[in-house]
Amino acid sequence: MTQTKLDPLEFRRALGAYTTGVTIVTACGSDGALAGVTANSFSSVSLDPPLVLWSLAKSAYSLPIFESTDYFAIHILAAGQVELSNRFASKGEDKFGGVAYESGIGGAPLLPGAATRFQCKVKHRYDGGDHIIYVGEVLDLVSRDEMPLAYHGGKYALPARKNLRKLVEGSTSKEFSDDHLGYLLWRAWFHFSAALQANTVVAEFTDHEFMVLMTLFYGGARSAEALAFKSLPHGPEQRASLTSLENLVSKGLACAKADEQGRERYALTDVGRAKALSAGVAAMSVEADFLERVGPREGLVLKDLLKHLILETGGGFPFPLHPGESET
Amino acid sequence: MTQTKLDPLEFRRALGAYTTGVTIVTACGSDGALAGVTANSFSSVSLDPPLVLWSLAKSAYSLPIFESTDYFAIHILAAGQVELSNRFASKGEDKFGGVAYESGIGGAPLLPGAATRFQCKVKHRYDGGDHIIYVGEVLDLVSRDEMPLAYHGGKYALPARKNLRKLVEGSTSKEFSDDHLGYLLWRAWFHFSAALQANTVVAEFTDHEFMVLMTLFYGGARSAEALAFKSLPHGPEQRASLTSLENLVSKGLACAKADEQGRERYALTDVGRAKALSAGVAAMSVEADFLERVGPREGLVLKDLLKHLILETGGGFPFPLHPGESET
Numbered sequence: 040m041t042q043t044k045l046d047p048l049e050f051r052r053a054l055g056a057y058t059t060g061v062t063i064v065t066a067c068g069s070d071g072a073l074a075g076v077t078a079n080s081f082s083s084v085s086l087d088p089p090l091v092l093w094s095l096a097k098s099a100y101s102l103p104i105f106e107s108t109d110y111f112a113i114h115i116l117a118a119g120q121v122e123l124s125n126r127f128a129s130k131g132e133d134k135f136g137g138v139a140y141e142s143g144i145g146g147a148p149l150l151p152g153a154a155t156r157f158q159c160k161v162k163h164r165y166d167g168g169d170h171i172i173y174v175g176e177v178l179d180l181v182s183r184d185e186m187p188l189a190y191h192g193g194k195y196a197l198p199a200r201k202n203l204r205k206l207v208e209g210s211t212s213k214e215f216s217d218d219h220l221g222y223l224l225w226r227a228w229f230h231f232s233a234a235l236q237a238n239t240v241v242a243e244f245t246d247h248e249f250m251v252l253m254t255l256f257y258g259g260a261r262s263a264e265a266l267a268f269k270s271l272p273h274g275p276e277q278r279a280s281l282t283s284l285e286n287l288v289s290k291g292l293a294c295a296k297a298d299e300q301g302r303e304r305y306a307l308t309d310v311g312r313a314k315a316l317s318a319g320v321a322a323m324s325v326e327a328d329f330l331e332r333v334g335p336r337e338g339l340v341l342k343d344l345l346k347h348l349i350l351e352t353g354g355g356f357p358f359p360l361h362p363g364e365s366e367t
Numbered sequence: 368m369t370q371t372k373l374d375p376l377e378f379r380r381a382l383g384a385y386t387t388g389v390t391i392v393t394a395c396g397s398d399g400a401l402a403g404v405t406a407n408s409f410s411s412v413s414l415d416p417p418l419v420l421w422s423l424a425k426s427a428y429s430l431p432i433f434e435s436t437d438y439f440a441i442h443i444l445a446a447g448q449v450e451l452s453n454r455f456a457s458k459g460e461d462k463f464g465g466v467a468y469e470s471g472i473g474g475a476p477l478l479p480g481a482a483t484r485f486q487c488k489v490k491h492r493y494d495g496g497d498h499i500i501y502v503g504e505v506l507d508l509v510s511r512d513e514m515p516l517a518y519h520g521g522k523y524a525l526p527a528r529k530n531l532r533k534l535v536e537g538s539t540s541k542e543f544s545d546d547h548l549g550y551l552l553w554r555a556w557f558h559f560s561a562a563l564q565a566n567t568v569v570a571e572f573t574d575h576e577f578m579v580l581m582t583l584f585y586g587g588a589r590s591a592e593a594l595a596f597k598s599l600p601h602g603p604e605q606r607a608s609l610t611s612l613e614n615l616v617s618k619g620l621a622c623a624k625a626d627e628q629g630r631e632r633y634a635l636t637d638v639g640r641a642k643a644l645s646a647g648v649a650a651m652s653v654e655a656d657f658l659e660r661v662g663p664r665e666g667l668v669l670k671d672l673l674k675h676l677i678l679e680t681g682g683g684f685p686f687p688l689h690p691g692e693s694e695t
Contacts (some may be wrong), residue, residue: 053510054411056483057388058517058526068633082410082533083382085496105520115384155384165493168413188430189386191526194655198519202675209401223673230680231549282633289512326548344669345551347530351660352558
């Protein structure tokens with residue numbers, strides 16, 4: 040068996056295939072200096088005694104601090120702590136500036152907002168090539184039920200619980216209905232829309248009328264032009280939204296008024312606002328139900344990915360529900 | 368600072384907050400016996416020399432094998448290897464039965480299909496409480512561009528790249544348009560549908576007509592009853608799909624025929640099949656474009672989560688595109 044020296048870049052890339060959480064490890068040196076580094080080399084080691092480990096580069100600026108104390112704190116970061124992670128991953132010297140930390144065992148700075156925090160006493164310092172492996176005994180832990188931040192392939196990630204079932208038992212994943220993005224999007228929206236239609240107020244409206252109603256409710260008065268869902272030059276959606284607007288007007292739920300500049304603007308009537316409020320509450324209730332069914336964390340990841348898809352495929356579509364978008 | 372003994376269950380739960388990949392570590396003992404264990408205690412240690420580590424319980428059945436050799440292989444599992452992970456996480460003695468492994472350095476069994484595989488020589492064995500920490504020098508690596516399996520909170524997961532942008536810059540996440548699941552689902556489907564409508568064949572159809580066309584194309588002949596999208600008892604969707612069927616018939620794309628039992632079944636005509644084929648190709652093309660934009664791995668996670676949502680909120684909706692569902 041021949042053995043060639045590993046290409047460091049290839050090795051680093053290969054390591055990226057392993058998904059990890061993101062931690063910040065902090066300590067207070069014997070001279071009172073504070074250290075904090077972002078690390079994804081954390082690993083659980085032992086249950087009895089409770090041990091965890093992480094590795095620090097021997098070349099790290101903060102090595103002398105970690106070497107001068109027997110205590111450190113490990114923060115498993117929550118999904119919202121990307122900025123904190125970036126700050127402690129940088130080489131800056133004033134990483135703690137403006138951070139509201141407390142002082143923990145051995146003076147280690149305790150950062151707020153982590154999903155889980157371990158306070159540790161060094162049990163072993165082991166040699167690990169260009170790193171030192173710190174094995175710490177966990178003296179204290181605080182855990183919050185919070186979506187954690189993950190890291191994979193050099194990018195921040197969220198752990199999405201894997202769905203282990205098929206839409207139809209016995210189907211192969213190659214089948215259209217089980218694997219086609221368009222079908223899945225339509226289907227998911229179809230379920231949401233159907234659940235929404237169970238509300239008698241919502242049931243009075245088509246999907247498009249509902250969206251126009253909500254746009255006027257959340258986004259405020261705007262022109263017919265700004266209400267058109269400009270999907271395409273020959274846009275069937277554009278026609279649909281204008282027809283929907285006409286329907287709302289004929290039902291007495293919306294009406295045209297001139298603004299200060301004399302431009303025609305459509306707004307909801309009092310009756311329209313009451314309907315919209317009721318429909319909006321129904322939508323929130325369906326959302327709450329769906330998120331509970333799919334799991335709140337999975338819901339968060341799903342929403343995150345849908346936003347990503349929407350942004351990547353938007354190509355000039357308006358965001359009709361956003362107030363800032365009522366055209367000038 | 369008082370210190371109370373940690374509750375082992377609480378400690379274990381807290382460790383679950385840290386997302387990990389899933390590995391299977393294998394070795395061949397000095398007597399030729401094979402060992403393989405599922406482990407998520409993997410961690411990268413050093414770049415130069417290239418070192419990685421993992422931990423094995425001192426009580427592990429396979430400990431004597433790992434102690435009798437200086438070589439092991441670490442497989443970072445791919446998303447599709449849940450079954451293999453479960454098999455090597457169990458206590459069974461014949462874990463390798465039926466697995467097409469090869470023999471690697473030091474005889475360590477190399478399993479097929481992993482996202483990344485490291486072959487290692489033990490550099491250090493360190494004490495880690497109730498575990499032994501194996502630090503291995505990486506002698507050989509094979510890496511494939513494959514979605515890896517992750518693990519979080521005691522469940523299998525997929526790492527979804529975190530979207531760091533907002534739909535509308537400057538909006539707060541509390542706003543309806545940036546955070547409402549229903550809006551995001553509608554919007555995502557709207558983008559897909561609009562892109563699809565750019566195809567002149569697809570543009571001849573409404574969303575519902577398109578779904579009925581595709582159902583007959585992929586799912587085969589069926590009754591009008593089986594084509595109704597039964598969303599609700601008072602179902603507007605049901606009416607929509609029946610109207611859509613009538614439209615397809617009047618355009619000469621579908622027609623009713625009696626099956627062997629004399630029951631009325633709707634099927635596509637030759638012209639209808641040609642249109643469906645063309646529309647199906649367009650749908651595949653939009654899918655490919657969307658998946659490229661969102662990223663193939665993110666697309667995989669998104670589809671996985673949509674399936675999960677669909678399954679959790681289905682409540683008796685039919686799956687019209689699946690062949691097995693053409694009713695009897």
